[in-house]
Amino acid sequence: MYYPLKFKPVYKKYIWGGRYFQKLGRELPEGLIAESWEVSCHKNGLSVIANGEYAGRTLSELIKADPIGVAGANFPSGCREIPLLIKLIDANDKLSVQVHPDDIYAAVFENAFGKNEMWYIIDAKPNASLVVGLKKNTTKEEFLKAVKENRIEDCLLQVGVMPGDVINIPAGTVHSIGKGIVIAEIQQTSDITYRLFDYNRVDTKGVGRQLHLDKALDVINFKAESRKVKCDGVKLEINNTCFKTIFLANRYFACERYELTGEVTEKSDGSKFYIYIFVEGDGVVETEKESVRVNAGETVFLPAALGEYTISGKLKALKTYIPDIIRDIVNPMKNAGCTNSEILKVLNT
Numbered sequence: 001m002y003y004p005l006k007f008k009p010v011y012k013k014y015i016w017g018g019r020y021f022q023k024l025g026r027e028l029p030e031g032l033i034a035e036s037w038e039v040s041c042h043k044n045g046l047s048v049i050a051n052g053e054y055a056g057r058t059l060s061e062l063i064k065a066d067p068i069g070v071a072g073a074n075f076p077s078g079c080r081e082i083p084l085l086i087k088l089i090d091a092n093d094k095l096s097v098q099v100h101p102d103d104i105y106a107a108v109f110e111n112a113f114g115k116n117e118m119w120y121i122i123d124a125k126p127n128a129s130l131v132v133g134l135k136k137n138t139t140k141e142e143f144l145k146a147v148k149e150n151r152i153e154d155c156l157l158q159v160g161v162m163p164g165d166v167i168n169i170p171a172g173t174v175h176s177i178g179k180g181i182v183i184a185e186i187q188q189t190s191d192i193t194y195r196l197f198d199y200n201r202v203d204t205k206g207v208g209r210q211l212h213l214d215k216a217l218d219v220i221n222f223k224a225e226s227r228k229v230k231c232d233g234v235k236l237e238i239n240n241t242c243f244k245t246i247f248l249a250n251r252y253f254a255c256e257r258y259e260l261t262g263e264v265t266e267k268s269d270g271s272k273f274y275i276y277i278f279v280e281g282d283g284v285v286e287t288e289k290e291s292v293r294v295n296a297g298e299t300v301f302l303p304a305a306l307g308e309y310t311i312s313g314k315l316k317a318l319k320t321y322i323p324d325i326i327r328d329i330v331n332p333m334k335n336a337g338c339t340n341s342e343i344l345k346v347l348n349t
Contacts, residue, residue: 002069002303003052003290007059010037010045015201015209018092020123020182024297036088038299039275041081044191051292059301072272072304074322083113084253084320086275086299087185088122091177096209097131097152097197100190101219102171109215110192114171116252117187118231120318121165122279125180132229133157133173140222147213152197159229166231166247166255168349172221184277186253186320194219231349233257234333234342238264244319246329248349254323263312271324274302276317283313 009026017034026036037045039059047059054062063070064080071082100115107114119130134143138155146155156174161167161181169175174196177183194216195209202208233247241262247255258264258276260283268274276285282295285302287309294300294315302309311317323329325347333343 002306003287004285004292005049005301006051006298007039007047008050010040016091016093016095018090020090032092034090038088039086039301042085042189042191069305070273070303072270074271081189082273083189083322085187085189086277089177089183089185091179091181094179094199095177096195097156097174097176098193098195099174099216099220100171100192105219106190106192112192113188113190115188115190115192116171117169117185118248118255119167119169120184121161121163121181122184123163123182124161128180129158129160129178130167131156131174131176132159132167133224136226144217166233167229168231168248172219174220184279184318186255188252234338234346236336246346249323249325249329249346253320254329256319258317258319260311260313260315263310265308265310267308268302268304268306270304272321273304274319274321276300276319278315278317281313281315283311283315286310
C-alpha cells in the first residue's frame with residue numbers, strides 16, 4: 001500500500017537567501033531562496049506528495065486518513081501531523097541572531113509547540129562560522145546592557161564549521177547561521193522565532209525587520225552549562241558496505257548518518273515513520289513493490305507501515321525519526337559493544 005514518498009519543496013524567500021539549490025538540479029522561482037521545506041505538516045508550508053499513487057495529496061491528508069499506517073502506532077490515533085519539520089537552508093548571508101522557546105513557553109504564549117532543532121552542515125565556504133550560544137559566564141544583565149548598546153556581537157559564541165559537522169540547538173540557545181553555509185535542519189514542527197539582532201539591516205524603504213527582545217529574554221537559557229558545541233557521534237558498522245554514525249537522540253528526534261557503498265536492508269515496523277535526507281551521492285530506495293531513485297539534496301519519507309526496505313548506492317544520508325530511547329538507541333548501542341560513556345555522549349549532546 002505504501003511506498004517511499006517524495007514531496008514538492010516549499011520555498012521560502014528571505015533577505016539572507018541565495019540560489020544554492022540550483023546546484024542540486026532544481027528549478028527555482030525568482031529571487032533569493034533561503035529555505036526549502038522538505039517534509040512539513042506545518043500550516044505555513046504543507047508538504048505535497050510528488051510521486052506515485054498519492055501524488056497531489058498533502059502529507060497531512062494522508063496521515064488523517066491513516067494515522068497509524070503513516071505516522072505509526074507510537075502516535076495518538078487522532079494524529080494529523082508529524083511533529084518534525086525538515087528544511088534545507090541556504091545562508092548566502094548571515095541570519096539574524098535569534099532564539100526559540102521551549103514547549104511550555106510556546107504553549108502559553110503562542111499556542112504552539114516549542115522549537116528544538118539541530119543542524120547538519122552540507123556545505124560551507126572557507127572560514128565559515130555560526131553563532132551557537134553565549135560566551136561563558138554571560139549574565140542576563142550583561143547581555144541586556146550589550147543589546148541596549150548595540151554591541152550584542154561581543155556576547156556571542158562563534159564556532160567555525162565545515163561540511164559534515166553536526167550542531168545541536170536546544171530551545172533557549174541563542175544562535176545564528178553565518179554567511180556561506182548550507183544546512184539540513186531537523187526541528188520540531190514550529191515556526192516560532194524570537195529575533196534579537198539583525199545586524200542593523202534595513203529594506204529598500206529603510207525599515208528593519210521586527211525584533212522580539214522581551215520574549216527572547218524570557219526564553220534564553222543563561223544557566224546553560226558549557227558543552228561541546230559539535231556532536232561527534234558514535235560510528236557503528238552495519239555491514240561491510242554500510243556504516244552509521246549516531247549523532248544525537250532526545251525526546252524530539254534522533255539523527256544518524258548512513259555512509260553507504262553497497263546496500264543496507266532495514267524495516268519500518270509500524271511503530272514510527274522514518275525520514276532520510278540524502279546529502280551526498282545517489283542511489284535507490286526499494287521495497288518489494290516499488291523502487292525510488294534518490295540524489296543528493298532529496299528527502300524521502302517512509303511511512304510506518306512500509307515494511308522492509310533496501311537502500312543501495314554510493315551515498316551519505318541522514319536518517320531521522322522520533323526514538324524510543326531504550327529500544328532504538330540504548331539497547332542497539334549496547335548490543336554493538338558501545339560503552340556507557342559512548343551512549344551518554346549521544347544522549348547528552
